[in-house]
Every structure is written in C-alpha cells, then in structure tokens.
Amino acid sequence: MRVAFVGKGGSGKTTISALFARYAASQGAPVVAIDADINQHLALVLGLDEQPEPLGAHLEEIKELLRGSNPLISSAAAMTKTTPPGRGSRLLSLDALPYTVATPHGLRLMATGPFAEEDLGVSCYHSKVGAAELLLNHLVDEQGEYVVIDMTAGADSFASGLFTRFDLTVLVAEPTRQGVSVYQQYRDYASAYDVSLAVVGNKIHSPDDVDFLRSHVGDSLLTWFEHSSAVRALEQGRPFDLIDLEPANTEALSRVLKQVDAQEKDWERYGRQTAEFHVRNAEAWGNSRAGTDLSLQIDPGFVYGRLG
Ligand SMILES: Nc1ncnc2c1ncn2[C@@H]1O[C@H](COP(=O)(O)OP(=O)(O)OP(=O)(O)O)[C@@H](O)[C@H]1O
Numbered sequence: 001m002r003v004a005f006v007g008k009g010g011s012g013k014t015t016i017s018a019l020f021a022r023y024a025a026s027q028g029a030p031v032v033a034i035d036a037d038i039n040q041h042l043a044l045v046l047g048l049d050e051q052p053e054p055l056g057a058h059l060e061e062i063k064e065l066l067r068g069s070n071p072l073i074s075s076a077a078a079m080t081k082t083t084p085p086g087r088g089s090r091l092l093s094l095d096a097l098p099y100t101v102a103t104p105h106g107l108r109l110m111a112t113g114p115f116a117e118e119d120l121g122v123s124c125y126h127s128k129v130g131a132a133e134l135l136l137n138h139l140v141d142e143q144g145e146y147v148v149i150d151m152t153a154g155a156d157s158f159a160s161g162l163f164t165r166f167d168l169t170v171l172v173a174e175p176t177r178q179g180v181s182v183y184q185q186y187r188d189y190a191s192a193y194d195v196s197l198a199v200v201g202n203k204i205h206s207p208d209d210v211d212f213l214r215s216h217v218g219d220s221l222l223t224w225f226e227h228s229s230a231v232r233a234l235e236q237g238r239p240f241d242l243i244d245l246e247p248a249n250t251e252a253l254s255r256v257l258k259q260v261d262a263q264e265k266d267w268e269r270y271g272r273q274t275a276e277f278h279v280r281n282a283e284a285w286g287n288s289r290a291g292t293d294l295s296l297q298i299d300p301g302f303v304y305g306r307l308g
C-alpha cells in the first residue's frame with residue numbers, strides 16, 4: 001500500500017511521513033519511505049547521517065532495469081517517466097526496490113535527490129520525481145507492506161500522473177487559513193481521478209483548532225496530531241523513540257494506518273490511469289521529442305498487480 005503526505009510548506013509532511021513510517025515498521029510491516037520533497041529532510045528525521053543515493057542521478061539505470069525485455073520499449077532512451085510496464089518489463093516487489101538505505105528503525109529510505117525551488121516545473125525536477133514515478137509504476141506492492149512518500153508542497157505532483165500512484169493521499173493541514181487553502185484544489189483533483197484523499201490536522205492546540213479544520217474540510221478530516229514536545233525534541237536532535245510520543249499522537253498514527261489498510265487496491269484503475277497519463281504526456285511533448293508515437297508503448301494485454 002502506498003500513502004503520500006502532501007500539504008503546504010512547513011505543515012508537517014516530513015515529520016508525519018517519518019512518524020508514520022516508523023510506526024508501521026514498529027508493527028512489523030515492511031516499509032520503504034521515499035523522500036520526494038524539495039528539501040531532503042526525511043533522512044535526518046529518520047535518524048540517518050547520510051542521504052541515500054539520489055534516484056535522479058540514476059534515471060538511465062532505472063529505465064534500463066525496468067525496461068527488461070519489453071519488446072515495445074526499444075531502448076532506455078525511449079522511456080519517459082510515464083512509460084507503463086508491459087509484458088517483459090521488470091516488475092518489482094517492495095524488497096526489490098533499488099537505491100534504498102536501511103534506517104536505524106527497521107525501514108528503508110529512498111530519495112529523489114535535492115532540487116531547488118526554481119527547479120519546480122522544469123525538466124530537472126521532473127526527471128528526479130520521474131525516477132520515483134517510474135519505480136512506482138513498476139512496483140507490485142501488497143496489503144500489509146507500505147510505501148510512504150514525503151511529497152513536495154504545492155500542486156506540482158498534478159503535473160504528472162504521480163498523484164494517482166498512491167492508495168491514499170494524506171493532506172497535512174495546520175489549523176490556519178493557509179493550512180487549509182490547498183484542500184479544495186486537492187479535493188477537486190482527487191475526485192476527478194477517483195483518488196482517495198484524507199485530511200490530517202497537525203500542530204493542534206485546542207478543540208477550537210479541530211473545529212476550525214472540520215468547518216473547512218468536513219468529513220474528510222480523518223484525525224489530527226497535537227502539537228508535540230516529543231517531536232520538538234526530535235527536531236532538536238535529542239534521542240526520540242516512538243514510545244515518547246504523546247498517546248493521542250500515537251492513536252492518530254494508528255488511525256492513519258487503519259485508513260491505509262482500508263483502501264482497496266484497484267489494479268485495473270491503476271493500469272487505466274497509467275495509460276491515460278502516458279498518452280497525455282506523449283501528446284503534450286513526448287512524441288515530438290522522441291520522433292515516434294510513444295502511445296505504442298502501451299501493452300493492452302498487460303495485467304497489472306502480478307509479479308512475473
Ligand atoms: N505535531 C507537531 N508538533 C510539534 N512540532 C511539529 C509538529 N509537526 C511538525 N512540527 C515541526 O514543524 C516544522 C515543520 O515540519 P516539517 O518539516 O515536517 O514540515 P514540512 O511540511 O515537511 O515542511 P517543508 O514544506 O519545508 O518540507 C518542523 O520544525 C517540525 O519539527
């Protein structure tokens with residue numbers, strides 16, 4: 001199952017991604033976290049001193065790996081970030097995801113690599129996130145195992161099909177007008193593509209804060225995290241164990257996990273959307289750049305959701 005954390009800058013995407021990844025791992029589940037944020041902070045919060053190998057630096061190798069012996073993809077160079085898997089492609093189980101490093105708390109981390117704010121919307125950013133999108137397109141993950149994606153703030157994930165690659169998208173929202181300002185945009189995209197969206201409040205101080213959130217997002221409010229002194233300790237570099245987390249916040253993590261588990265994997269929809277975004281990408285710029293019709297890369301006989 002895949003869960004992505006999105007929201008305004010500073011809302012707590014990285015913090016909650018890290019807490020959730022650690023929580024799921026503490027339940028004995030296999031977990032891979034992906035840092036797809038502008039500022040690559042997830043490694044630090046997950047207790048690593050060094051960054052994993054950035055996916056963006058290995059885009060060609062990743063394409064070569066995933067292409068496998070798919071006869072519809074003539075070369076790695078012919079692959080775009082939206083090229084879907086087909087018969088012969090290399091499909092990956094969670095434990096086969098490349099370029100991950102083990103963190104001290106029983107999960108693995110992958111990172112797109114850093115990019116600058118001004119890269120957003122340009123090809124350098126897209127090729128980095130594109131590496132993650134390709135890997136997700138070729139991943140066959142199961143119930144009870146988790147990919148946790150710390151997304152970049154803002155709407156850039158809508159520029160590609162990336163936002164349809166998750167089983168659940170969690171919008172992290174502070175109880176402020178700024179905090180809820182992107183909700184409507186996400187909700188509109190989510191409903192147009194049949195994407196599951198839940199809102200999780202963060203840095204909550206009082207019942208009034210919860211009321212504020214509820215008045216803006218209604219029943220989409222799944223749960224909320226209180227302002228946490230344990231998280232502050234983590235941020236200050238002091239030792240942090242999940243057991244130190246306030247019970248209400250641990251309960252919130254458990255709610256998010258239950259919601260992820262409650263999602264039904266719909267591989268048929270997944271395949272349809274993969275093809276849809278590929279055609280759109282091909283028509284927008286891929287075909288003219290490649291000089292061929294990239295939509296011919298779609299294998300109509302391919303069945304999603306099965307390894308090998
Ligand atoms: N529940 C919480 N209690 C206390 N502090 C929190 C909580 N959630 C997040 N913070 C703090 O708020 C700050 C921003 O959090 P974080 O870095 O997770 O946000 P972000 O959405 O990933 O930001 P960016 O958009 O910059 O990537 C950090 O200092 C973090 O420690």
Ligand SMILES: [Mg+2]
Pocket residue numbers: 013014015037039041150
């Ligand atoms: Mg962050």
